[in-house]
Amino acid sequence: MKFFVDTADVDEIRDLAATGMVDGVTTNPSLVAKSGRDFIDVLKEICDIVPGPVSAEVTATDHENMLAEGRKLAEVAPNVTIKVPLTWDGLKTCRVLTSAGTQVNVTLCFSANQALLAAKAGATFVSPFVGRLDDLGLEGMELISEIRTIYDNYAALDTQILVASIRSTNHLKQAALIGADVSTIPPAVLRKLAHHTLTDQGLAAFLADWQKSGQAIL
Numbered sequence: 001m002k003f004f005v006d007t008a009d010v011d012e013i014r015d016l017a018a019t020g021m022v023d024g025v026t027t028n029p030s031l032v033a034k035s036g037r038d039f040i041d042v043l044k045e046i047c048d049i050v051p052g053p054v055s056a057e058v059t060a061t062d063h064e065n066m067l068a069e070g071r072k073l074a075e076v077a078p079n080v081t082i083k084v085p086l087t088w089d090g091l092k093t094c095r096v097l098t099s100a101g102t103q104v105n106v107t108l109c110f111s112a113n114q115a116l117l118a119a120k121a122g123a124t125f126v127s128p129f130v131g132r133l134d135d136l137g138l139e140g141m142e143l144i145s146e147i148r149t150i151y152d153n154y155a156a157l158d159t160q161i162l163v164a165s166i167r168s169t170n171h172l173k174q175a176a177l178i179g180a181d182v183s184t185i186p187p188a189v190l191r192k193l194a195h196h197t198l199t200d201q202g203l204a205a206f207l208a209d210w211q212k213s214g215q216a217i218l
């Protein structure tokens with residue numbers, strides 16, 4: 001499963017990219033606004049840090065302007081992936097952009113039928129938001145299972161499932177068990193993945209015993 005990091009904070013991206021675990025980045029208008037930086041500038045810097053797909057979302061809601069914005073954003077760097085919302089105008093824009101060779105991430109997906117439409121529109125990625133479904137007391141990961149089953153029923157559907165709105169390391173494990181193609185992970189959750197109390201305790205015990213041996217490797 002590919003790991004994308006879900007942020008527009010370039011310091012976080014640079015730090016996590018250094019681990020070798022970051023396969024791409026997703027941003028959205030809220031994350032860009034939170035960065036406090038010019039959108040094009042921060043997008044260019046992110047694309048310079050991470051060679052994998054970097055999602056940049058259009059803010060227009062009509063097809064004509066979505067297309068114009070998408071084409072402008074795609075010019076920033078070859079690894080820019082255009083994010084469009086799962087609306088009819090977004091699906092139309094997805095079809096045009098992907099037909100021209102631009103990668104598209106169809107976002108704000110909350111149902112299997114929406115994900116089916118995204119795949120039929122030729123989306124490179126579809127972003128089902130699991131955390132926001134959980135927030136309503138629904139089972140966000142059930143949606144991932146449904147989409148996985150539907151996509152696997154039809155060889156012609158080659159859209160990648162990009163699990164989004166991740167709130168916990170458990171979401172990540174479930175996404176991998178289901179066979180999602182990508183998870184986009186908030187930095188704080190990504191950092192938690194390596195942590196286990198028994199690992200910390202075990203390492204401390206190894207080093208304490210090693211210390212007692214009086215030996216050194218170097």
Ligand code: G3P
Pocket residue numbers: 006026027028129131132164165166184
């Ligand atoms: O960036 C897309 C998605 O991961 C955002 O999810 O619910 O944390 O705003 P959320």
